[in-house]
Amino acid sequence: MGGGMSSRPAVREGQLPGGSVQRGEVLVPSRLSDPVHGTIDCGAATLVAGSLRRRGHQVSIEPVESWTDAPANGGEPALFLATCQGGDGKVSAIAAAAAPGDGLAAAAARAAVQEWTTALDPRTVVVAGSPWCQGALRALDLAGRAVRDSAGLGSVVHVLGDMAGPADARAGLAEQGAVFGSSVAEMVRGDVVVFPAYGVTPQLRAEARERGLAVVDATCPLVASAQREAGRLAERGDHVVVIGQPDHAATPGIMGSAGGRATIVGTAGGTAALGMPGASRVSYLLQPGEPTEAAAAVAAALRSRFPATRGPNPDSFCYAASDRAGTIKMVAASCDLMLVLGSQDSADARQLSGLARDCGARAQIIADVGDITPALLTGIGVLGVAESTTARPGLTELVIEALSGLGQLSIVRRQVSSDVTSRPDLEHTTPAQHGAMPVGAD
Numbered sequence: 001m002g003g004g005m006s007s008r009p010a011v012r013e014g015q016l017p018g019g020s021v022q023r024g025e026v027l028v029p030s031r032l033s034d035p036v037h038g039t040i041d042c043g044a045a046t047l048v049a050g051s052l053r054r055r056g057h058q059v060s061i062e063p064v065e066s067w068t069d070a071p072a073n074g075g076e077p078a079l080f081l082a083t084c085q086g087g088d089g090k091v092s093a094i095a096a097a098a099a100p101g102d103g104l105a106a107a108a109a110r111a112a113v114q115e116w117t118t119a120l121d122p123r124t125v126v127v128a129g130s131p132w133c134q135g136a137l138r139a140l141d142l143a144g145r146a147v148r149d150s151a152g153l154g155s156v157v158h159v160l161g162d163m164a165g166p167a168d169a170r171a172g173l174a175e176q177g178a179v180f181g182s183s184v185a186e187m188v189r190g191d192v193v194v195f196p197a198y199g200v201t202p203q204l205r206a207e208a209r210e211r212g213l214a215v216v217d218a219t220c221p222l223v224a225s226a227q228r229e230a231g232r233l234a235e236r237g238d239h240v241v242v243i244g245q246p247d248h249a250a251t252p253g254i255m256g257s258a259g260g261r262a263t264i265v266g267t268a269g270g271t272a273a274l275g276m277p278g279a280s281r282v283s284y285l286l287q288p289g290e291p292t293e294a295a296a297a298v299a300a301a302l303r304s305r306f307p308a309t310r311g312p313n314p315d316s317f318c319y320a321a322s323d324r325a326g327t328i329k330m331v332a333a334s335c336d337l338m339l340v341l342g343s344q345d346s347a348d349a350r351q352l353s354g355l356a357r358d359c360g361a362r363a364q365i366i367a368d369v370g371d372i373t374p375a376l377l378t379g380i381g382v383l384g385v386a387e388s389t390t391a392r393p394g395l396t397e398l399v400i401e402a403l404s405g406l407g408q409l410s411i412v413r414r415q416v417s418s419d420v421t422s423r424p425d426l427e428h429t430t431p432a433q434h435g436a437m438p439v440g441a442d
């Protein structure tokens with residue numbers, strides 16, 4: 001899958017007549033314009049700047065309005081550039097400039113441009129779909145509406161618990177006045193409380209009512225359905241086994257809905273210790289937000305111990321985690337290197353990297369465009385890009401923009417999306433929202 005460019009363009013020297021570059025700083029043009037050459041995009045500017053910053057140089061990224069091909073004569077800033085042709089025939093440049101007489105900055109500018117010419121290759125980027133599931137996005141949307149509807153009415157909008165979603169959307173809620181909290185005890189009559197996508201316990205729901213709070217219930221319909229089902233099964237005398245993780249945010253709400261007639265089991269081995277005191281039947285549920293595949297072995301072990309165990313219909317499952325894992329595997333299987341966007345210490349980013357490696361791809365977590373090095377891209381013809389839940393907003397598009405400055409670039413977007421047609425309560429979501437999720441995050 002590796003790409004390759006037989007000859008690298010030479011680094012040319014030019015100048016910026018009338019231009020200004022601070023001594024001790026390298027100016028990286030975001031574009032080069034002038035009447036003779038027209039406008040040349042420098043999409044890779046953030047990559048060049050990243051190399052320079054890693055070496056300790058001061059860098060500014062700015063558009064350059066006037067430049068010439070003639071080498072600098074000592075009176076004007078020196079420009080170093082290499083050009084290449086993109087797939088659309090447009091020329092783009094890798095460029096950097098230094099102040100007149102600033103030999104150190106000039107050497108650094110030339111070296112950075114030279115270094116990035118080694119990464120000029122035709123390339124394909126395969127982008128994995130968003131990490132956010134429809135339930136999380138729906139909850140953010142409902143919280144946003146609650147904040148807007150309450151504006152000017154004097155009531156405080158509290159967002160209960162941890163609301164999953166893009167960092168900028170959550171920050172936007174806080175900027176508009178939403179208060180993120182974990183206890184209804186801090187809220188007063190007339191306040192608005194937004195329940196999170198992963199739901200709340202029946203006790204907490206009752207407490208909110210007793211305190212006179214206005215409830216905006218953003219519980220994901222799939223979580224609400226699991227809660228209802230747990231309650232229905234327990235009421236008819238079943239013991240409910242929830243296949244999932246005890247520390248999952250949705251667990252208290254689902255277990256609480258079964259009124260004490262439920263047990264949570266995360267592994268096939270965990271079924272051995274199950275006792276069912278006084279239960280006429282055993283039924284199991286899948287915890288929404290968990291990959292459905294992970295439940296199969298537990299369900300089989302449960303059936304071998306309790307042959308009459310009843311399970312849910314697959315049309316009630318949340319496929320978000322499975323779809324996301326499937327998306328990552330599909331992208332990883334088609335690429336040489338997977339860039340996982342997010343922070344190094346993020347469990348989600350590490351999980352995505354592990355999935356990619358299991359599929360035979362190399363994987364690298366990057367927090368920003370400037371973390372991409374020419375060495376990382378050497379020999380990489382197909383590059384996977386996947387956002388973790390800690391990726392900063394818009395990073396995927398910034399990575400694509402940067403790579404588009406390194407020669408011909410084609411972009412493929414992949415998304416596994418399970419569709420359950422008999423769920424009218426979820427049909428209002430858009431295809432882009434459907435089926436993606438932070439693995440295990442609700």
Ligand code: SF4
Pocket residue numbers: 133134135136197198220221222223288289318319320321437442
């Ligand atoms: S992971 Fe599934 S159940 Fe949980 S909020 Fe997202 S769509 Fe709903």
